Amino acid sequence: MDFDFTPEQLELKERARAAGLVWRGRHKEWDSENQSPYAEITKAMRDAGLLGLTIPKEYGGKGGTALDYVIVVEELFRTSQSWILGEPPFCTTGPGPSMVLLADEEETRQKFLPDIVAGVKGCAIALTEPDHGSDLTDLETIAIEDGDHYVVSGTKRFITGSPENEIYAVFARFDGIPGAKGVGCILVEKGTPGLELLPGATFVGSRGLPHGEVHMDNCRVPAENLISGAGSFAKLMTAFNMERLHNSIYSLAFAEAAYEETVQYCENRKSFGKDIIEFQATYHTLVDMHVQIEAHRLLTYKAAVTAIDSRFPRPLESTVSKLSGAMMLPTLTQHGLLLHGGDGATLDYPIQQIHRDAIAAMVAGGSPPVLRNAIASQLFPDRRFSQK
Ligand SMILES: Cc1cc2nc3c(=O)[nH]c(=O)nc-3n(C[C@H](O)[C@H](O)[C@H](O)COP(=O)(O)OP(=O)(O)OC[C@H]3O[C@@H](n4cnc5c(N)ncnc54)[C@H](O)[C@@H]3O)c2cc1C
Known part of the structure; x- marks a missing residue:
């Protein structure tokens, strides 16, 4: 067991530290105003080479490890004392892109990953519903197959990154199958008719980072946006x-x-x-x-x-x-x-x-x-x- 970082990991840590220090002290204003220059921060993280850390290089990622992710995000959070600095690495490396990586079809990865990983299109996780949080296998949001589309309806709340993000990884019940067996995930893009992104609750913490509600009323979503349907929980x-x-x-x-x-x-x-x-x-x-x-x-x-x-x-x-x-x-x-x-x-x-x-x-x-x-x-x- 080796507790020392490699020279490459030390360089990554130093790079993240420098990138975080640039924003030190700004959290006070972001916290009190409950908003932040998120696009500017994402660009700065991209320029520092801190996006898409664990995503394979063929999709524009850095091809690194989960430990690289820890090294980077720890430094960004610690130096800036702000939740917001960790968000660009999270959106381009975290559960959103990691799920796309596991998508059933290669065309889904090709369509979404390069933009997500480059920080051009943010990917939010839309799981929690007004009546279902911890009991996520009881979700009421539904996705019904209709030719080469899925029709998605339901409401999500507490969604970090909404309304800023362009893509919503929506957990839904497919084919009306009850329980965990019916839960799958599909990517709903901003601009889809029937998708409404509304302001949500005001949190005491993580302020400056957008959080909102995602309403879907018969959103027609192309089948290529499916990550995985029923049985993929x-x-x-x-x-x-x-x-x-x-x-x-x-x-x-x-x-x-x-x-x-x-x-x-x-x-x-x-x-x-x-x-x-x-x-x-x-x-x-x-x-x-x-x-x-x-x-x-x-x-x-x-x-x-x-x-x-x-x-x-x-x-x-x-x-x-x-x-x-x-x-x-x-x-x-x-x-x-x-x-x-x-x-x-x-x-x-x-x-x-x-x-x-x-x-x-x-x-x-x-x-x-x-x-x-x-x-x-x-x-x-x-x-x-x-x-x-
Ligand atoms: C800052 C912040 C950011 C968030 N971002 C996102 C996001 O990006 N996307 C997203 O989908 N969600 C997000 N959430 C929602 C979050 O995941 C849920 O709030 C969380 O899963 C709990 O669900 P709930 O709020 O519905 O609480 P409930 O499930 O209603 O739970 C209420 C209480 O009951 C307890 N409880 C419930 N079930 C059990 C059980 N089986 N055994 C024992 N105790 C139980 C819980 O521990 C809790 O104390 C965010 C929340 C916060 C605070």
Whole structure:
């Protein structure tokens, strides 16, 4: 087992760090205005060569590994302290393009991947519905085959990247088949008649990144946009594990950012005539934060290093690392807030934004109880864990 990065990985890390530092400090304005120059950021990431990291070169990707993805996204998040910087690598490498890579037909890959991977057309994941989030196998959105088209109808909410993105990877029920067996995925393009992209809920965290609702009323979608129909749920989830890895990196990088902010505060704030970092209660808390970050780092890196074909994170490892991050981050940022005293309760220090982002990150991509269910079903495969 080798814990050292190769010279190529070190170069990638340095490149991502430099690309992230350019935007450092901007998150405050993006957070308060709840908008960001997303197209400009995507261009900057493209110029830095940080898009399509794990996608094969034949489709315009970098042909790299899931570990490359971790290295890049961790640096971008940590240096910028902004959820937005990780989004271009996510949209061009994450579950959207990874699912297209697994599409049934080569023409689907040829049609969509080059533009997605180049960051020209963003691909959002449209899974969650107003009445179905965790119970994603109960989806009500339907896709009905009609000649060389599918007719798609349904409503999705909390969709990150909407309305900015051009492509929506819509999870739907095919052929009216109930349960997981009927779930498949089809790409619905912006401009399709019947597709309406509306503003959604206002989140406390991940602000500046667009999130919206996706309404589909009898959208006629060409059959070549089909990723995979009924019976492909397990295959689609293989690509979805990139989402869990992404969330795990998020928790790692934002925990590091919270730690850095807290250390800086404690080194400069005085009480009883000395820097508060010299109180045992303070440095014990900081040490505990450090240990939690290091433990979570190992799980995140393990999920990347053990990925299938170096590219598709395994279900158990990616879910364990996502759960670890979801539980660790909000607790850690709360400790950081407390060490900021009254300043932690103001909007004047970055720690409060990181704490709000931690709350949003806890549920995105699957809530902790649902992750535990998924892990249990793999640890005890002979048992049934029906939630019905
Ligand atoms: C910032 C952010 C970004 C997001 N981006 C996207 C996106 O891009 N695309 C997308 O499709 N979705 C997105 N989501 C939605 C997210 O995936 C869902 O919110 C999440 O899966 C939970 O679904 P829900 O909100 O419907 O909660 P529910 O499923 O209603 O759950 C409510 C509560 O019940 C608990 N619960 C539910 N079922 C069980 C069970 N079987 N056992 C134990 N407890 C259970 C949950 O843990 C939770 O505490 C995003 C969410 C956030 C916050």
